[in-house]
Amino acid sequence: MSTLFEKIINREIPADIVYEDEISLAFKDINPQAPTHILIIPKKPIEKLSDANIEDQALLGHLMLVAGKIAEQLNLDNTFRIIINNGAGAGQSVFHLHLHLMSGRPLSWPPG
Ligand code: AMP
Numbered sequence: 001m002s003t004l005f006e007k008i009i010n011r012e013i014p015a016d017i018v019y020e021d022e023i024s025l026a027f028k029d030i031n032p033q034a035p036t037h038i039l040i041i042p043k044k045p046i047e048k049l050s051d052a053n054i055e056d057q058a059l060l061g062h063l064m065l066v067a068g069k070i071a072e073q074l075n076l077d078n079t080f081r082i083i084i085n086n087g088a089g090a091g092q093s094v095f096h097l098h099l100h101l102m103s104g105r106p107l108s109w110p111p112g
Helices: 004-009 054-073
Strands: 017-020 024-028 036-042 081-083 099-103
Antiparallel strands (some): 024 036
């Protein structure tokens, strides 16, 4: 069964897409937790970071670089946070790997 994010990749459900290339897709989070809250996903369906393997090394690096590129395009002034929730206990609710890119408000540490 395909996840919500696969449906967004396949344009079966709408999303506010901000970036796309052959490997990845980025769109606005539907329930933003910061003024800027973008999700960056691989098109390859990897359930969670801990399921990635050595074959995914370049893909994981690509997602990080895309995050940096989007941050630059959105003029985030080099001030943002990247979060990956891995597993339900860590807050993961959609089981298709995704990076949260958040910015635009003070981000406390440690995160909750
Ligand atoms: P996580 O809890 O780390 O798995 O993050 C999943 C994120 O997906 C949450 O921040 C949700 O608000 C977001 N989300 C769920 N459904 C959609 C959707 N249809 N479009 C955009 N973002 C979504």
